Amino acid sequence: EILRVPGEPLVGSAQEPQLREGARRINISDLVEPISANTNLQALALDQVRFPKPLPLQTLVAYSDSGAVVDLTRRVNKAGVLDWTAPTGNWTLYALFQGWHGKMVERAGPGGEGNVIDHFDATALRHYLKRFDQAFAGRDVRPLRGFFNDSYEVDDASGQADWTPRLFDEFRKRRGYDLRQHLPALLGKDSADKNARVLCDYRETVSDLLLQNFTEEWRKWSHRQRAIIRNQAHGSPANILDLYAAIDIPETEGTEILRIKFATSAAHVTGKKLVSSESATWLNExxxxxxxxxxxxxxxxxxxxxxxxxxxxxxxxxxxxPWPGWLFYAAVHFSPRNSWWNDFAAINEYVTRVQSFLQSGKADNDVLLYFPIADFYSERGNALLRHFDGVPRGSRLQATAETLQSRGYAFDFISDRQLQNMKASPAGLHSGGVIYRTVVIPECRYLPLETFEKLIDLAKGGARIVFIGKLPDDVAGFGRLEQRQEKFQKLTKALKFGSADSGQVQQATIGRGAMLISGNLENALTAAGASRETMVDSGLQFFRGNRPEGVYYFIANRSQTNFEGWITLETRANQAALFDAMHGDKGLLPARKSSDGKLQVHLQFAPGESGVVQTLKQSNPSYSTYTFHEPSGTSHELTGTWNLKFISGGPELPKPAQLTQLGSWTDSAGEAGQRFSGTAEYSLRFSAGPGDASGFWLDLGRV
Structure with a gap:
């Protein structure tokens, strides 16, 4: 329900109505069905609408306590009356009805209002895209670079999209058995083991449908328009690594690196040149x-x-x-109405310089971290489906990923489907133009048989596969269970593990490679040939890539303290150049070799500072030496009167002011200064003092 004042435009939304004096509730009876027949949808801004209507029966099945199953769907007439007499025994009836979650397109443009589509049905998508085909007919739309889809947010409705009319048929085709025969397990009413297995199969089927009937179908349509697709897969009830991999430009958002890495991992593993981000949506008020x-x-x-x-x-x-103009909910406002708009070019030049490296090379990651989706599919929650934004909180996967990240291991996530495309050699695992050292399987209960077989094949080809803690216990899902379990156990028993690395690691040699088990992640990675970047111990974080010139590092000081010192790079090179992406300066860094032949360079990074270090396979005489600045004398406090002059901004320019102590204009320019947003100039005349210094370092303190 929503609220409005009689005779005035509607304000608010279905979920967050704006309360005003004299408002009255709008009941569902005030809306016209179908929802498209309402002429004021822009004003209504509805998030969800459910009209009262009968729900069509999808199936009715009777289950006896002796194990008999009877499909009664055809015994129900149009009036909803069942014509059936139960045989002797105790019977439980399960009925599934097709509901209507009523989720609407959020913040739709004019003409785009209405119900969201069925993302699991290719027919629904084709019907939606047909309107675009009509609009594009006879027109050259090649200037359109691509089509964009925002994050899957159907799950933020009351209820969720967990059904599609052909689900029973799609399930049988993909999982090999009839879901109608096992509804108690789907709904959590059978044994714990069977409940988990049938639920896993159901969720995997929905994941397949979202991948094949929406994402891949949309990509095919877009490519027929000679355009690409950019998509935010996070939030979907699916393995988002596979969704991202099916997209031309995967796009992420958020504030957690592990979440970000789901999109970038799919790009790296599949060899995509670009991976994008919805950036800086929410930073402050x-x-x-x-x-x-x-x-x-x-x-x-x-x-x-x-x-x-x-x-x-x-x-x-x-x-x-009038200022601030038209606004929307995202609070940063990259527009001319923002006081720093005239300085926006500085950050864009910075982005351009950084991306010139990141777009011209490939990732140089050592570790593939397996995403054990079957474990998460098998865990029952508050709803039938589980939606994925990144690493599930509190999971063993999260603990493993956080260790890899904090300890300086360069890694990507990988899915079951993506593992099938991996190639192995004694040099490592090959995919997307990247050579990885190892695959890490975090401690998990379930592992698909096909994945286990592929891991064994990769080991035979020369790969070293790491299992944390133990081998998985069992295969996932319910279809052909005994047959798959028998094969899984046979493969497991064939592995002969022996002690290695002073007993810290158990190793089974397979062909040219091996499988390793250890409760200590770092010991196992060392045995697998993966090393870490020790710069993280000093508060520096990095992304590592590879270009023809050599390995490069984007490095940022995310700590609260200055860094100055030597860092060891896990690469062999003769020189390295620093590119200051903020100011455009570049030059060779002081360099030396470690005892084992690795390159060490000297860096200075203030808190929040960043840059690109490009290692060079061959010495390059065209580079000059990078200049670092250090104070050479004593510091002197600047005293005197500061002149404050307001240059541009609004709502009005305050009058100039004088300050005896440097500080914010909100404290020194009266009420106008408290309201002002824009650019001002602080100036002070002072004597440089004695000496022959070639330059001075001005420290303004915290600005």
Missing amino acids: HFRSTLWDVKQSLDRYFLGGVNHIFYHGTCYSPQNE
Whole structure:
């Protein structure tokens, strides 16, 4: 229900109505069905609408306590009356009805309002895209680079999209058995083991449908238009690694590197050139985010492997509209209405310089971290489906991923489907133009038989496969269970593990490679030939890539302290150059070799500072030496009167002011200064003092 004042435009939404004096509730009876027949949908801004209507029966099945199953669907007449007499015994009836979650397209543009589509049905998508075919007919749409789909947010409705009319048929085709024969297990009413297995199969089927009937179908349509697709897969009830992999440009969002890495991992593993991000959507309250805040947000994406930044967002607003103009919920406001708009080019030049490296090379990650989706599919929650944004919180996968990240291991996530495309050699695992050292299987209960067989094949080819803690216990799912379990157990028993690495690692040699088991992740990685970047011990974070010139590092000081010192790079090179992406400076770094022949370079990074270190396989005489600045004398406090002059901004320019102590204009320019947002100039005349210094370092303190 929503609220409005009689005779006035509607304000608010279905979920967050705005309360005003004299408002009255709008009942569902005030709306016309179908929802498209309502002429004021833009004003209504509905999130969800459910009209009262009969729900069509999908199936009715009787189950006896002796194990008999009877499909009664055809015994129900149009009036909903069942004509059946139960045989002797105790029977339980399960009925499934096709509901209507009523989720609406959020913040739709004019003409785009209405119900969301059935993402699991290719026919529904084709019907939706047919309208675009009609609009494009006879027109050259090649200037359109691509089509974009925002994050899957059907799950934020009351209820969720967990059904499609052909689900029973699609399930049987993919899982090999009739789901109608096992409804108690689907709904959690059978044994714990069977409940988990049938639920896993159901969720995997929905994942397949979202991948094949929506994502891949949409991509095919877009390619027929000679365009690409950009898609945010997170939030979907599916293995989002597979969804991202099916997209031309995977796009992520958020503030957690592990979440970001799901999109970038799919790009790296499948050899995609670009991976994008919805950047800086929420940093602070409206107009309170600074360009420094924006930079720190962008650096997080770069560290996660993103190389194609998009800002969220820029609102259209009439030129003559009084400040602040038309706004929307995203609070950063990348628009001329923001006081730092004239300085926006500085951060964009920074992004350009960083992305010139990240877009011209490939990731140089050592470790593939397996995403044990079957474990998460098998865990019952509050709803039938589980939606994935990244690493499930509190899981063993999260603990393993956080250890890899914090300890400086360069890694990507990988799915069961993506593992099937891996090739192995004694040099490592090959995919997407990247050579990985190892695959890590976090401690998990279930492992698909096909995945276990593939891991064994990769080991035979020369790969070293790491299992944390133990081998998985069992295969996932319910179909052909005994047959698959028998084969899984046979493969497991064939592995002969022996002690290695002073007993810290158990190793089974297979062909040219091996399988390793250890409760200590780092011991296992060392045995598998993967090494870590020790710069993380000093508060530096990195993304590592490979270009023809050599390995490069995007490095950011995410700590609160200055860094100055030597770091060891896990690569062999003769030289390294630092590219200051913020200012455009570059030059060779002081360099030396470690005892084992690895390159060491000397760096200075202030808190929040970042840059690109490019190692060079061959010495390059065209580079000059990078200049670092250090104080050479004593510091002197600047005293005197500061002159404050307001240059541009609004709502009005305050009068100039004088300050005896440097500080914010909100404390020194009266009420106008407290209201002012824009650019001002602080100036002070002072004597440089004695000496022959060639330059001075001005420290303004915290600005």
